[in-house]
Amino acid sequence: MTARLLDATCVLLATSLMLMVWYCMVSANWMGQAGDIGTSQYSQGIGLWANYTERQGEDWFDPGNSFWTPVQRTGIDFFQRQCASYQYPDCSLLGGGEYQKQYCQVLAVYCGTPLLIVQMMMALSAGLSVVLVVWVVAMVVYPHKTSMEDYIIHFSVLTGVIQMLVVGGWYLFVFTKVMKTTFYVDELSRCRDNSSNRSCWAIRLAPYAVLSCGGLYCVLTVALASLMNVKASRYKAVVQDHCRKVLADTDARAVRASVASTVRASEDSISSRDSIAPAS
Numbered sequence: 001m002t003a004r005l006l007d008a009t010c011v012l013l014a015t016s017l018m019l020m021v022w023y024c025m026v027s028a029n030w031m032g033q034a035g036d037i038g039t040s041q042y043s044q045g046i047g048l049w050a051n052y053t054e055r056q057g058e059d060w061f062d063p064g065n066s067f068w069t070p071v072q073r074t075g076i077d078f079f080q081r082q083c084a085s086y087q088y089p090d091c092s093l094l095g096g097g098e099y100q101k102q103y104c105q106v107l108a109v110y111c112g113t114p115l116l117i118v119q120m121m122m123a124l125s126a127g128l129s130v131v132l133v134v135w136v137v138a139m140v141v142y143p144h145k146t147s148m149e150d151y152i153i154h155f156s157v158l159t160g161v162i163q164m165l166v167v168g169g170w171y172l173f174v175f176t177k178v179m180k181t182t183f184y185v186d187e188l189s190r191c192r193d194n195s196s197n198r199s200c201w202a203i204r205l206a207p208y209a210v211l212s213c214g215g216l217y218c219v220l221t222v223a224l225a226s227l228m229n230v231k232a233s234r235y236k237a238v239v240q241d242h243c244r245k246v247l248a249d250t251d252a253r254a255v256r257a258s259v260a261s262t263v264r265a266s267e268d269s270i271s272s273r274d275s276i277a278p279a280s
Contacts, residue, residue: 002230006226006230007227011137013219013223017129018130018133020209021163021213022129023209024206024207027047027206030175031178031204032044032201033187037057040055041056041061042057045204049079050076051110055073055074079115082107091104101182102182109178109181112173115173118166118174122163122166131155132155132159132220136224139227143231145231156218159214161214162214163217164215167210171207175203184201187201188200
């Protein structure tokens with residue numbers, strides 16, 4: 001019963017963590033802001049691959065900054081498309097107005113190497129989470145412990161550590177830098193000056209969820225280690241039972257052989273005695 005419960009716990013935990021990691025990877029709610037006055041609503045979010053704006057209602061209730069023209073509409077912008085025309089210029093030298101300079105500063109973060117590294121690390125952890133689910137299911141299905149199972153502990157720890165590094169790297173090199181750009185400083189200032197019915201730019205659920213997943217992978221590691229011990233105990237019991245059966249069969253054959261040998265010896269002794277007995 002304990003083994004079955006442990007099997008189910010490992011599979012359920014590994015699967016849940018995999019789904020959460022993939023959701024957080026594609027989510028655009030790593031940082032965001034929102035507003036709702038009943039007749040008008042808006043929400044904005046920035047993730048690892050895209051940013052979005054969702055709004056409805058009157059134009060004056062606008063999440064954009066003072067240089068945004070026209071009013072922001074509902075839509076999703078992927079960094080890949082936004083960075084297609086980005087040439088890494090010195091944003092202070094750009095012509096075309098203040099908005100273009102501010103937008104250039106934002107693209108310098110969206111299109112920069114730090115975010116690319118964070119994306120690659122998050123994708124790696126998502127891939128490892130899938131491998132772990134397959135591996136855990138194989139552990140549960142196959143009844144005996146194998147030498148390959150020793151490596152699953154390292155994979156689980158590695159996945160958790162990578163996710164913690166992702167959150168740390170994102171905070172230091174993406175969130176902090178974005179919030180220091182003139183564009184978002186202006187938005188944050190406008191929001192704080194009129195914060196009624198608004199939530200200003202802040203970290204959203206996804207980074208906390210990824211950080212929690214990183215910690216829970218350590219819990220999964222402990223559960224997997226316990227499962228490996230249970231499998232080793234089960235395998236030891238099977239081997240001992242098999243050895244007892246083999247020894248029992250061997251002893252039975254030895255007894256039968258001994259009895260047969262004794263009978264033959266007795267018969268030979270009788271035959272020999274009869275052959276040397278004097279005739280009457």
